[in-house]
Amino acid sequence: MGHKKSKLYHHPQVEKSYTTLTMSQIRYICRHTNLIDKEVCRRHDQFLKMSEDGLLTMGQFTSILQAIWPTGNVNEFADYVFNLYDKDKQGFLEFTEFIILNCQLNNDQFYRGCLFDMIDTHHKGLLSREKIEPLFMALFKLIGHSTNEQNGTSISQRHIVHLLQVVDESKNKCLSRHQFINIGNTIWTDEDNGMGALLAEHPC
Structure with a gap:
């Protein structure tokens, strides 16, 4: 009974x-x-040009991102969001990943949520008073507002105290992720150049 050598067929891997x-x-x-199919195809053509x-x-x-916030410093935010969406850590984004991102x-709540998560490194969903100042510094840095004390765009402890008085319904002296991403909907009643005046002058 003879032995027949088996042949190994190597199928080329489809890239x-x-x-x-x-x-x-x-x-x-x-x-x-919220895109329709024709718009997806049009944006895909634009993507391939980039x-x-x-x-x-x-x-x-x-x-x-620099085109979205031309006067801001987007590097830290870009690094955080890119790595968040590059789930397989290949060092690039495919079109599907990019277009959804x-x-x-375009949603203010989304990028404010990302900023909050950057500061909330323990993922508790709450920031204590000492973490609120770095959060707003990161926000102003991204959107390109100066944080110079002299021109009035610096977040002071007085601003933070006033912010918590307005949005902190639980009185736990913390800022929640939900409160921060919805801060644009807050009705400010301050008349002392507090947090409301600051954000009204420099909308985010």
């Missing part, structure tokens, strides 16, 4: 194409954004 857009991708993006290989690097992403960046 993923990052420049093509499939119908399943389009449907997924439409479900997670990144011919379909992979967006950290540097390219930072440039996009890009749509979310």
